[in-house]
Amino acid sequence: MSEDMKCSYKRKLYTLLAGIIFLLGVSIILEKSNFNFITLGKELGIAGDSTQTYTYVREYSTPTQYVYDDTMYEDETMVYQSAQEGSKSITVMSVYEDGEQIEEKVLDVEIIDEAKPEIIYIGTKERPKYIIPVEDYILTSNFGARWGTNHNGVDLAVETGTPVMASAKGVVTQAGWNGGYGICIYVEHEDGEETRYAHLSECLVEVGQEVNQEDVIGYSGNTGRSTGPHLHFEIRIAGQPVNPFDYVKN
């Protein structure tokens, strides 16, 4: 046997020995860890070759909540609270047999940040065709015969500067001074009916402008033929004034 051959033989032997020691080490470590996992698995009633536990953090959200509100009109919605994602930490045990996952069990769930749902209010109140255009008024003159003539609307006493709302959706056909009405606004509605708002102190709309019910279109006043601060309000159907209180529901 030459020196060279001896050397090569020894090297092979050492390599083999090192390999055996490495494999032994690995199997001892595996057996030890397996032992722990299997014990834990048995306690939880899980059978299998090996188990792994791990923890991860996941964002989560909660479903939108809808609140029905009879103080809001049926076509109105309001976002009361916007959604906010939360996070939770989840601890899972996975069971493997022949390297394949056969079972997974959630051991623990911990909320880190509480998720907040989106909360939406939905109106349920039926929207009336017309509303009274001012709030907190005193009725000082009703519709109908007055001083030998016809009072074409209702007089609603309010302080000068009180916001005047459109009684219904429509298009502005008059905005400005008009004789005894003083500063006034007319709104024509889809079906050709009309509302009039008179003795204003200020107009906030222009002719041709579209307005929605409840939009503030001007401020009340005491302009034109008026004996004190009030809003004169009319509803006209087919051009004829009618008693607004027969058509509004507040």
Ligand SMILES: [Zn+2]
């Ligand atoms: Zn009047």
